[in-house]
Amino acid sequence: MLTKDLLKGLLSGNRMSLSKSITLIESANLDHRxxxxxxxxxxxxxxSSIRLGICGAPGAGKSTLIETLGLKFISHGMKPAVLAMDPSSVQFGGSILGDKTRMQELSAHLDAYVRPSPTKGVLGGVTSACSENIILCENAGYNPIIIETVGLGQSETTVDEVTDLILLVANPAGGDFLQGIKKGIMEVVDLVVVNKAEPPFREKAEMTKFELEQAFKMSVRRYDNWVPPVLLTSAKNKEGIEELVNEILNAKEKLKYEIFEKRKAQMILQTHRMMEDLLRAKLKEMKSSGDYNHILADLNQMKIIPRTAATQMLSLLAKD
Amino acid sequence: MLTKDLLKGLLSGNRMSLSKSITLIESANLDHRxxxxxxxxxxxxxxSSIRLGICGAPGAGKSTLIETLGLKFISHGMKPAVLAMDPSSVQFGGSILGDKTRMQELSAHLDAYVRPSPTKGVLGGVTSACSENIILCENAGYNPIIIETVGLGQSETTVDEVTDLILLVANPAGGDFLQGIKKGIMEVVDLVVVNKAEPPFREKAEMTKFELEQAFKMSVRRYDNWVPPVLLTSAKNKEGIEELVNEILNAKEKLKYEIFEKRKAQMILQTHRMMEDLLRAKLKEMKSSGDYNHILADLNQMKIIPRTAATQMLSLLAKD
Known part of the structure; x- marks a missing residue:
């Protein structure tokens, strides 16, 4: 498809165009690139978009919560997009979840876009690819963009590189939630829900909520002016979801400046990563060129010394 | 001084030209570079030159041995050069030994060149600078080129990156020499002298020699076809030096092919290090340019996205 047509489709909110564009970004093919x-x-x-990262241990009910939350956003007149990101698949991308239809009700909704497989990174790694997918979704008219971390060794710091806000989905764990949690996660969290706050876990969920609130009060948090709200939800019973939507909208509003600065830092980081990737590709390309092998041959025959060889290689790299 | 004149002086064996050339290589000044x-x-x-690295713990008598050895090479009609290398001074070079006159008798000899201060690395690091200094000495007619490791944390693997042969200078330690030695050093050694093999250390020196020979027999060594000879010397009494010269000449002859291959690998390693350094310098230069800041401003104002910024930066890098 021509770029012009793809662009037109994308801007008019055509899902197929959006999916095709995402595929292009995740392709290693040079023409696609x-x-x-x-x-x-x-x-x-x-x-003005909301980029929301969702993290939490497997089994906390993230997918169910995202589906319920997405439908609630739709009821607010918004068009949510859901992308998954597998931070552990830095190199090869592929995921076993790829073929399963996720979030069936949300996926089927005309006002939502659910990408079935996790973002694979090519240029600049998985975070850059995910950021670009986010931009595609935004240009197709979607908001909020919800990023779910999937896969093993889920890293909230990775998803934090591409989103405005991090929502932690906690299991009802009584007063022992913080013991089981990875070090450092509390400092990147902007909102928390204790999910499954339904019988028989209701009491444990309340204890977990209390424990988390105490921790945030003792300033285990990212911003001085923002104490992450802790909400009780039951995604299964669709309880607490309206409150969650309101808290997300409120956080985006209150943290406007912080998010603005965060996005700038994210973009600079991604630019440097991409430039390194482009440079690495250029070096690789150079190393398979005849000119490079000619320099190596001269070096091997001691016709030139390393300094001369290095200078020649560098000008080879600059050539295009 | 004009490069042409410097070159002329160097090739005619003028010491002053050699010293000036070495100073140029170790200068961070762009014009000098x-x-x-x-x-x-x-x-x-x-x-055909012999590049001999000398290592061993401080106090083993390396300097005295090098001086005696150098004078013996002269008596063979050869012109030794002695360079010192401080592998620990990767960044800043300077050395407290700088102002002391080393190896007074050898330094004063017309057929020897002793560089008073250790090699400082600039482009490509201390090993590349040392290699280039070696080439300068060779072109000024010196052979062998003796590299002494000085300074703290002396690394035999670093000196091994610039020399053909490694001579280990051991202290007479009875049968306990191997216990006190750094792991891995025996695998890069081509010749050993147990120095100070004079009263009252003679017996201990012989035990150390036996211990080392046993270790080399059990194939703790670099080449299958070369069992490093272990010699007893007394640098102070000028004993065992003639034998050492013969063993060095013999090793260079017997390991001709291995040294040829080793030098090729050294040159490729240095080329890559130098290219990385040149590239790093280019990146630094780019980052202080107006064009770079213009790209960053566009990024900050969200006029462009990271992929575009990275592409623009790369073409900036290629520009010259």
Missing amino acids: KQATELLSELSPSP | KQATELLSELSPSP
């Missing part, structure tokens, strides 16, 4: 660059250069990120 | 490149591009390494 070129087209992705062409397409992306026409797009701008949306400053 | 340029002149060093110009000068070096006219020179070739000598395939």
